[in-house]
Amino acid sequence: MRKPREASASVEAVPQKTTIRDVARAAGVGIGTISRVLNSSSQVSRETRARVLEAIRRLGFRPNAQARRILKRRSEIVCFLLSNRDFLHPFHARILQGVESYASSLKHHVLFAVLHYSPRVPAEKIDLPPVLQEHGLIDGIILAGTIYPNLLRRIESIHMPFVAFSNNVVGTDGEQHYDQVGFDDFNGTLQATRYLIEQGHRLIGFAGDTSYPWIQRRFDGYRRAIRESKLKSISILPQNPDGFVDFGRKSALRILSRQPRPTAVVTGNDETAYALWLSLRRQGVKVPEEISLVGFDDREEAVLMDPPLSTVRVHKEEIGETCMKMLLERLHHPQMAFSHRILPTEFVVRGTVLHL
Amino acid sequence: MRKPREASASVEAVPQKTTIRDVARAAGVGIGTISRVLNSSSQVSRETRARVLEAIRRLGFRPNAQARRILKRRSEIVCFLLSNRDFLHPFHARILQGVESYASSLKHHVLFAVLHYSPRVPAEKIDLPPVLQEHGLIDGIILAGTIYPNLLRRIESIHMPFVAFSNNVVGTDGEQHYDQVGFDDFNGTLQATRYLIEQGHRLIGFAGDTSYPWIQRRFDGYRRAIRESKLKSISILPQNPDGFVDFGRKSALRILSRQPRPTAVVTGNDETAYALWLSLRRQGVKVPEEISLVGFDDREEAVLMDPPLSTVRVHKEEIGETCMKMLLERLHHPQMAFSHRILPTEFVVRGTVLHL
DNA sequence: CTGAAAGCGCTTACAG
């Protein structure tokens, strides 16, 4: 027994109930004509079109999106799937914004979904959000967050087009058979370190946790620059840091106790740079007068520092846009070869590097 | 050149093409029976169900979500509409997370959309995102960001259920005929200021831009506490600040030049507190030894400070959850009276308040 | 240019 929809008073007030048939009757035409007007088909006479548009306006008719989508065989909705992040960090939030902005400019929509999974569970045991279990609701997926091989395999198993934000892909090796967009970790620190060298620095350290593959790539970029100039690399990674502040304290200690003491430090990311900055200040060490500092990511922390942090800027919105663009290309050309686009980073000179 | 997934073999591999009719044929039953199994109707015999499930598995069948939704007359998708924010600030990002988390626990989905509009344009001129122009795609809206009266009227005009995050509603007065969820600005600063008084402070200033209604409410809470204890309120608002750092500099100046000098400052939000902290430090004024500081919002900045900021915590995820919950109630009970839920805040004691 | 009809992939009374 289906319950009748609400009280009779609301019948006129709720335009949702008006269907294409009502409009056809009101305009005295067939339903096909209404559809043609809605889809701005050229084969409708001016007068008919005007009559139909007037009827649509008068009845407050809005076509049912679901019904259209069934026939169109495309929902024009993509899913932004954030995996294994307990909170939507500004970095990913801005990727999402880039996705949304590009998507909406093309009349597409973005569904936001979250997934938590263990990297150690077999692929088929990963419990995907319901939206990925159905089909027809979304056309494809933009995969962000931390991506382990099992998630990749799980997503592949549902045969839905997807694009992965590649920088936080962990533990996959060799060739990958999917579309990816990322930014250039290696060249980011390469450029930053070269800048320090140009500014006259010769004793340059690197502080960052290289157990993350992206920090490792940044470390590699740093080492390349160091080697190029025949300098010696100095790596600083505190043991068992107990949280953010403790991490800063321990690495500051290691830096300051080194003989000779580095004049500059390249950090694995802005957060590390921030923690270091706090600790150095606390110990009365001035940035950049006594130690120059360079970050990576250009997060909010960067401009909150005083002086503001010189860092490697990542164009987060552009990453989102490019993900969306690639996904659309994939949808239109399913047989196209897979590609991995790596977007350039940009070194931003602000206040934390001293010219020696 | 990487090769895409097999071309010819994909006919069987792509489950999207399998329909309920294929399954019916494979299982040797009618399509109605497949539907009943999918909807776990109890009126299917164990053997038939088993046969159908096996066929579904074998064919990799996943039902078409759009088709189901047409019949169900409910999409179980809500739209999170972020208005007039040029970027998804962590504050709103966490509201979104709360919405998503509650929604997904109930098998609902969240569509993320952005809107930019002028507060001065007539309501009917506001160009809503396409998803709000169709019907059937979403069941309702959660409205976040800065909300002016014209947007409210525009949303009301499309007759779609919605819930507004109320703290950033601007310029509406009197009774509001819609559902709202917000947090308690007034009691937040009331509690924070009382805490300062308990700690022995008698000269307490308030720094914040009261042209924003929410900061005005926070100012009111501060004044209530001040009046309760028969103290004198001291309001600090720098003229024409030129950005974040300049704002901090100017207000620090005003605070320090006052005779007698306040021993504590309640700020309109964490950002203000952070700017103030930076400037005070720069001028060699110690927090909290010489000046105590209290923030509002409990944003990321708060824990980035050293010592970490004592502030008024807002439960952002809970706001999102409550929005989603109210929207669902509204959907199930369209005739229910409108309500405005105001969630409590919580004062978090950290390191920036000195006991006198 | 336009209407009548078939059809998209489902759900759900209806009748056995």
Next chain:
DNA sequence: CTGAAAGCGCTTACAG
């Protein structure tokens, strides 16, 4: 319990 049929709100050949 189950199948055949009607129907959800659209789009799109088809035939004039």
